[in-house]
Amino acid sequence: MLDLLIIGGGPIGIACGLRAQKAGLSFVIVEKGCLVNSLYNYPATMTFFSTSEKLEIGGIPFVTINNKPTRAEALEYYRRVATSNHLPIHLFEEVTAVTRENDIYTVVTTKNTYQAKHIIISTGFYDIAVNLDIPGEDLPKVKHYYKDPHFFAMQKVAVVGSSNSAIDVALETYRKGADVTLIVRGEEISHRVKYWVRPDIINRIKEGSIKACLNSNLVAIREHEVDIETPEGIITIPNDFVMAMTGYKPNFDQLKKWGLLLSDDKFIPEYNPETMETNLPGLYLAGVVCGGLDTHLWFIENSRIHADMIIDNIVVKQLIK
Known part of the structure; x- marks a missing residue:
């Protein structure tokens, strides 16, 4: 039984893992593609709009040659963060089902079945083109x-x-x-x-x-x-x-299948902005997936805080129990 299962091995999923590790929670990160899969699929010559310090996670410095980091530098940074902290990340493992019974979530993937008290969905938006x-x-x-x-x-x-x-x-x-x-x-x-x-x-x-x-x-x-x-x-x-180049969107059908409530117009998931908890108790959202169709609302730099908000809430819940 895990304290937490994190769906999505991008920068925000990794940030959640770092914070969970610091809090002493048992957890696993599952990612359907390679590590930071969305960033990997960015154009090879891409330069970020954000400066490197705004892309940092877990308080780990992101050192770059230029003020604006490149895709290659970001891939190297997040890989080193994940490996040097020995995060339990399972790659090329897609989640196929999420169910809840007696306050416990069962998560079925293409490789394993997990049980966890809490779930964080940080799946991004880059997989489905508009x-x-x-x-x-x-x-x-x-x-x-x-x-x-x-x-x-x-x-x-x-x-x-x-x-x-x-x-x-x-x-x-x-x-x-x-x-x-x-x-x-x-x-x-x-x-x-x-x-x-x-x-x-x-x-x-x-x-x-x-x-x-x-x-x-x-x-x-x-x-x-x-x-x-x-x-x-x-x-x-x-x-x-x-x-x-018409943009991309989260997998709304998957979110609805798992039981999340979405708004009728922009498919914005229902969640508590103070804790990031959804309508499903113990299931949280982190990162760009929170914005529904408005994929310009959340970025790495302004959603890094979700990791602290979520893990703090989980820790408080466990103390109460």
Whole structure:
């Protein structure tokens, strides 16, 4: 019998593990992919918006060469944190069922069955892409994840979106020789774009190096072309690849299956903001999963505190018992 089972081996799951270890709780972290799986799937050349100290967990210094850490530096940091503290992390082990009986949770995974008094869900949001829901979206040339720009050299690429991921894709593929068209639903590039990147994309658009369709929507995809709805009407352009950087979302079906209550509009889970406990006693949320569809609400830097809030509440409960 475990005091705690943590679902999700990302930065916040690891932070919860560090705090549980410090409190003397028996626990296991289960992760369906590799360690910090979401970060691993970020673009290879990605640089964080946050400074390294804001990405630190467990009070362990995150030392980087530059002020803004890269994906590679973050992977190294979180791996060293996990291994040097000997955290019990079970990787490539997906949770398939969570049930509760007599105040005890039974968690079934693809490899084991656990029983725990408490559960923390810190599963993030990067596993399920938000679809465009348009004809042709299922074609192999349509991609929701991006790794490296070289693949798109000398290709005609349509990039959908105006936030950080879309702008990074547009600029990086352009600089590797792609013919880039940026399709933006709004009237301008999002102000959420990293402050040192936004002037770059605006200038590339002004000089015509990257074509931009503002107030526009991609409405159809075919093997060699796409249709874009613009203020002037539908235009058709040649196309080799579509990078649909339309965002991602938590696995809401899984959360509902496990018994969590979600709001009707943005699928925000019900939880106590002072303890992070959900409608299910002893089951807590940590990290970006708390925001429902609003995945811009929680980040590593502002959800690290969830670990302290949750473990403090668990310890108090155990003292009362």
